Amino acid sequence: MTTAQAVNTVSVQPIGGPTALLEIGGLRLVVDPTFDEPHDYTGEDGTDGLPLVRTEGPARSIADIGTIDVALVSHDHHVDNLDRSGREVLANVATVLTTGVGAERLGGGAQGLDDYASVDLDLPAGGSITIHGVPAHHGPEGIWQAIGPVTGFVITGDVPTTYISGDNSSLDVVREIAQRFPGIELAVLFVGGAGFEQVADGVSITLTNDEALAVSEILDDAVIVPVHHDSWTHFREDAAALTEVFARANAADRLQVVARGESHEFPAQQA
Numbered sequence: 001m002t003t004a005q006a007v008n009t010v011s012v013q014p015i016g017g018p019t020a021l022l023e024i025g026g027l028r029l030v031v032d033p034t035f036d037e038p039h040d041y042t043g044e045d046g047t048d049g050l051p052l053v054r055t056e057g058p059a060r061s062i063a064d065i066g067t068i069d070v071a072l073v074s075h076d077h078h079v080d081n082l083d084r085s086g087r088e089v090l091a092n093v094a095t096v097l098t099t100g101v102g103a104e105r106l107g108g109g110a111q112g113l114d115d116y117a118s119v120d121l122d123l124p125a126g127g128s129i130t131i132h133g134v135p136a137h138h139g140p141e142g143i144w145q146a147i148g149p150v151t152g153f154v155i156t157g158d159v160p161t162t163y164i165s166g167d168n169s170s171l172d173v174v175r176e177i178a179q180r181f182p183g184i185e186l187a188v189l190f191v192g193g194a195g196f197e198q199v200a201d202g203v204s205i206t207l208t209n210d211e212a213l214a215v216s217e218i219l220d221d222a223v224i225v226p227v228h229h230d231s232w233t234h235f236r237e238d239a240a241a242l243t244e245v246f247a248r249a250n251a252a253d254r255l256q257v258v259a260r261g262e263s264h265e266f267p268a269q270q271a
Contacts, residue, residue, distance in 0.1 A: 008123065008159050010186055013263040016058045017231040018074070018081050018167075018190055021065060023263075024159050026124030029070040030093075031164055031188070031227075033086030034079075035062050046079035050196050054080070056231040059261030062089055070121065073098035074136065074166030074190075075150045076106055080232055081167065095121065097131060099149040113151060116180065120157075127158030134177050136168035139205035144170075147205065152177070160185035160268045163219065167194070167206050167228075174218050184219045185269050190228035191242060192235030209237045209245040216246070216254045223266060224255050 008025035015021060018032035037057040041047050062085060071093045076082045082090075090096050090106065097119060100112030111119065113133025122128050136152040137144040144150070152166040154177065163177065163184045178184065193208035206228060207215065216224050224246075229239050239257045246255040258264045 007268040008125065008127065009265045009267045010155075010160055010162055011263050011265045012186075012188060012225050012258055013060075014227050014258050014260050015060055015065075016056060016260050017054070017235075018228040019058065019086075020188060020227050021060075021068075021263075022162075024123060024129060024155070025127060027069050027121065027129070028067060029072060030065075030068045030089065031072045032074055032081045032166075033071060033089045034058070034081065034083045035085035035089065036083040041079050044079070046077065046083075048078070050198060051233070052078075052080055053233040054083075054231055055233060068093050070095045070097070070131075072131070072153050072164060073102060073106075073110075074152065074164075075099055075138070075148065076102040077148055080234075095119070097133070097153070099133075099151050101149055113153075115151075123158065129155050129157035129159050131155055132181075134163075134180075135170075135173045136166040137170040137173050138167040139169055139199070140203055143200055143203065143205060154181050154184070156181065160266060162186040162188065163222070164188045165190050165207065165215075169204060169206050169208075169211065171211060171214055171218065174215050178218050184222045186225065186266050187215065187219050187222040188225045188227060189215060191226045191237065192229040192232075193237040194228070194232075194234050195236060196234055204236075209242045212242060213245050213249055213251065216251060221269065222254075223269075225258060225264075225266075226255070230260065
C-alpha cells in the first residue's frame with residue numbers, strides 16, 4: 001500500500017519591502033531579494049528617473065539568512081524589487097526564476113517563466129512542488145505595458161497552493177489566475193498602493209488596500225499575507241491601514257500580517 005505524501009506547511013517571513021523568505025519542506029526560497037541599507041537611489045540605474053528612496057534596511061542580513069535554494073524575482077529592472085545586494089544573492093542561488101527578458105539580462109543560469117510555464121522541484125523533506133509563472137500587470141492599461149514585463153508565481157504540489165502576486169495591480173489578472181488554480185489557500189500580495197506623481201498623476205501601480213480586500217473576495221479560500229508595504233517612500237498605504245480595511249469589511253480573519261523578521265507557518269486548509 002502506497003502512503004500519500006504529506007502536504008508541507010509554508011513558512012513566510014517578510015524581510016522588508018517586497019522581500020520574503022519562504023520555507024517549504026526544507027526548501028528555502030526568497031522572493032524579490034532586496035538587502036541594501038537605506039539609500040536614495042534617485043537618478044541611479046534601475047530608477048527610470050523616478051524618486052526611489054529606501055527608508056529602512058532589511059529585517060535580516062544575507063549572512064543571517066544563510067543558504068537560499070530558489071529565488072523568485074518578479075522583475076529585475078527596478079531597484080526596489082532587485083537591488084545591488086539582491087543581485088549578489090542571486091550569484092549563490094541554484095535556481096533563479098523570473099521573466100524571460102529578466103533571465104536574459106541576469107544571465108548566470110536564470111530561467112525565464114512565460115505565463116503558465118512551470119518548473120518542478122524536489123523537496124528535501126520528500127515530495128515535490130511546481131512553480132508556475134503567472135501574469136502580472138504593474139499598473140493600469142497603458143502603464144503596465146510601458147513599465148515592462150513582470151511575473152507572479154503560483155506554487156502547487158505537496159504544499160498548500162500558494163499565489164505570490166509580484167507587482168500586479170489588476171483584479172482581472174487575479175480572476176484569470178483563480179480560474180487556472182482553483183482553491184488557492186495562501187496569497188502573498190504585493191500591496192502598498194505604490195505610485196509616483198511622475199507616472200500617470202500618481203495612479204497606483206501595485207494593489208491598494210481596497211484592491212487587496214477585493215483579491216480576498218476573489219480568492220475566497222486564501223489567507224492573505226501582505227508584503228511590499230514598508231521601507232520605501234513610494235509605498236503609500238501601510239499594513240496598519242490594510243488591517244483597518246479588512247476589519248471594516250468584517251474580514252479580519254482573512255488577513256495575516258506577519259512582522260518583518262518573524263515567521264508564520266501556514267498549513268494546508270483543505271483535506
